[in-house]
Amino acid sequence: MLAEIFNLRKLIVPILVIGLAVIFGLNLNDWNSNQAFFNNMLRVDNFSVAFSGLAIFVTLLVFILSTDFYANEQAHISDYMSILTFILVGALMMFSFANLTMLFLGIETLSIALYIMAGSKRFDVRSNEAGFKYFLLGSFASAFLLFGIALIFGATGTFDLNKIADYTLQNQGNISPLFYTGMVMMVFAMLFKVSAAPFHFWAPDVYEGAPSLVTAYMSTLVKIAAFAAFYKLMSATFFYTFDKAELILNVAAILTLAVGNLMALAQTNFKRLLAYSGISHAGYMMLLILSAKDQTAGALFYYSLAYALSTLAAFAIAIPIFKAAKSEEIDSFNGLAKKNPLAAAAMSMAMLGLAGIPPFAGFLGKYYIFTEALHSDYFKTTLVAIFASMIGVYYYFKVIIAMYGKPENEVKMENSINYQLVLWVCLGLSLFFGLYPAPILNIF
Amino acid sequence: MNTAIEQANPQNWYLLLSTVLFSIGVMGVLMRRNALIILMCVELMLNSVNLLLVSFSAYAGNTDGQVFVFFIMVVAAAEVAVGLALLVSIYRNIGTTDIDVLSKLKW
Numbered sequence: 001m002l003a004e005i006f007n008l009r010k011l012i013v014p015i016l017v018i019g020l021a022v023i024f025g026l027n028l029n030d031w032n033s034n035q036a037f038f039n040n041m042l043r044v045d046n047f048s049v050a051f052s053g054l055a056i057f058v059t060l061l062v063f064i065l066s067t068d069f070y071a072n073e074q075a076h077i078s079d080y081m082s083i084l085t086f087i088l089v090g091a092l093m094m095f096s097f098a099n100l101t102m103l104f105l106g107i108e109t110l111s112i113a114l115y116i117m118a119g120s121k122r123f124d125v126r127s128n129e130a131g132f133k134y135f136l137l138g139s140f141a142s143a144f145l146l147f148g149i150a151l152i153f154g155a156t157g158t159f160d161l162n163k164i165a166d167y168t169l170q171n172q173g174n175i176s177p178l179f180y181t182g183m184v185m186m187v188f189a190m191l192f193k194v195s196a197a198p199f200h201f202w203a204p205d206v207y208e209g210a211p212s213l214v215t216a217y218m219s220t221l222v223k224i225a226a227f228a229a230f231y232k233l234m235s236a237t238f239f240y241t242f243d244k245a246e247l248i249l250n251v252a253a254i255l256t257l258a259v260g261n262l263m264a265l266a267q268t269n270f271k272r273l274l275a276y277s278g279i280s281h282a283g284y285m286m287l288l289i290l291s292a293k294d295q296t297a298g299a300l301f302y303y304s305l306a307y308a309l310s311t312l313a314a315f316a317i318a319i320p321i322f323k324a325a326k327s328e329e330i331d332s333f334n335g336l337a338k339k340n341p342l343a344a345a346a347m348s349m350a351m352l353g354l355a356g357i358p359p360f361a362g363f364l365g366k367y368y369i370f371t372e373a374l375h376s377d378y379f380k381t382t383l384v385a386i387f388a389s390m391i392g393v394y395y396y397f398k399v400i401i402a403m404y405g406k407p408e409n410e411v412k413m414e415n416s417i418n419y420q421l422v423l424w425v426c427l428g429l430s431l432f433f434g435l436y437p438a439p440i441l442n443i444f
Numbered sequence: 445m446n447t448a449i450e451q452a453n454p455q456n457w458y459l460l461l462s463t464v465l466f467s468i469g470v471m472g473v474l475m476r477r478n479a480l481i482i483l484m485c486v487e488l489m490l491n492s493v494n495l496l497l498v499s500f501s502a503y504a505g506n507t508d509g510q511v512f513v514f515f516i517m518v519v520a521a522a523e524v525a526v527g528l529a530l531l532v533s534i535y536r537n538i539g540t541t542d543i544d545v546l547s548k549l550k551w
Binding site for chain 2: 101104105108112115116119122123125128129131132135136139140142143146147149150151153154157158159178
């Protein structure tokens with residue numbers, strides 16, 4: 001916003017990109033440092049450094065996309081960019097919180113900024129609707145989260161994650177019922193935030209209504225942030241009381257897998273398809289939350305990375321096509337293979353990555369999730385997940401069939417260097433980590 | 445003040461009161477159709493949490509909970525500001541605050 005005063009609007013995005021690259025480097029510098037800040041409000045450990053690195057990288061790619069996406073809206077570019085940066089700040093707080101206060105503030109910083117971005121096409125009723133629906137349901141869920149935090153505070157007298165875990169360890173057997181009620185309410189709120197069934201209803205509507213770039217951001221960064229925070233809660237704070245939440249998580253995982261994959265079959269809108277695909281991916285990641293007691297952070301990180309790369313690659317092709325076609329249906333991809341074989345090939349690669357077909361990272365990500373879940377004895381849930389991923393292949397191929405099998409349409413897509421850059425970086429990394437997963441998987 | 449609260453042992457009454465307020469808020473969000481009333485019900489839910497935190501904090505004799513209440517108030521204010529802004533832009537586009545009209549996005 002400072003740049004706007006000096007009439008430097010054109011420079012905002014490059015400055016932000018450079019700034020983010022610097023932050024990315026500084027963040028990596030904290031590796032293995034393990035310090036606590038602000039009276040143990042935030043704790044920087046390897047978990048938070050790794051996820052923050054991923055979040056900053058995703059934001060960097062989204063900002064590179066944004067120069068073209070907002071090309072016609074230069075007047076508001078500083079608003080959009082600053083709000084997108086706020087979302088990143090919220091996400092970083094959600095990775096490194098060591099106190100429930102910080103968790104709450106992080107979630108709210110991220111959500112409030114996101115409500116604005118979802119409704120940011122002011123004159124489009126669909127965008128308004130998406131923003132407002134997200135706002136209503138999001139604040140409803142936040143209220144549940146807060147009530148849960150209040151009850152846990154009542155039972156333990158502290159907001160500190162470690163002290164809460166100590167409390168549950170020392171009072172095993174006579175933990176106050178307030179604590180369990182609070183824990184279950186927090187789990188419900190987090191299930192909402194990660195868009196797991198039966199709390200997923202907002203996701204397709206919001207993903208479809210929001211501007212495409214915001215959808216891309218939401219389906220990558222926001223989902224990763226919510227999952228990392230959820231994982232941290234379940235693996236650290238509620239470690240000793242995990243068995244009380246296990247049934248809820250198990251049912252939610254199975255429901256999410258079923259709903260996400262079955263509903264995706266019926267979609268004709270590409271963003272809605274990706275929303276349901278996001279829900280089904282949330283189902284796979286729920287398996288890792290279920291086995292969080294066995295320290296599955298490495299697999300969670302690997303899967304988040306694989307999912308984010310494939311989704312961003314898909315959006316990097318879809319956004320220019322939507323812009324040219326003025327429609328977000330899968331039909332706008334018809335016959336892309338003849339007009340632009342390279343883009344069609346890249347889109348197929350992104351879809352195969354999401355479907356989890358080797359050699360892309362998505363395949364190994366799913367493989368590690370299934371082995372971790374089997375390792376923690378969730379045999380039935382894993383079976384459901386394997387069936388779900390077989391159904392999943394079908395709807396990803398719907399897009400590929402539209403590109404290769406259907407007659408051409410009129411859509412002329414413009415080829416911008418920024419989109420190409422993001423696209424090939426994502427696909428290249430996805431392929432690289434798919435073939436060479438060890439450094440990421442054993443990161444912790 | 446601390447001793448007065450402990451003498452009467454009203455902890456359960458505070459818990460009951462804020463649970464009732466919270467439930468009224470939940471019911472309102474689920475059943476009312478006017479967006480403004482829903483917004484007010486969300487506020488009611490947040491304020492019931494504030495009440496609960498303050499009472500727990502007084503009971504436990506530390507101020508953490510009371511500080512948290514300030515955070516909740518700030519966040520609630522920010523949330524309402526954003527919510528009303530979204531509501532205004534919806535009202536300009538479709539001329540009503542009834543959320544049943546918002547059904548462009550389905551399945």
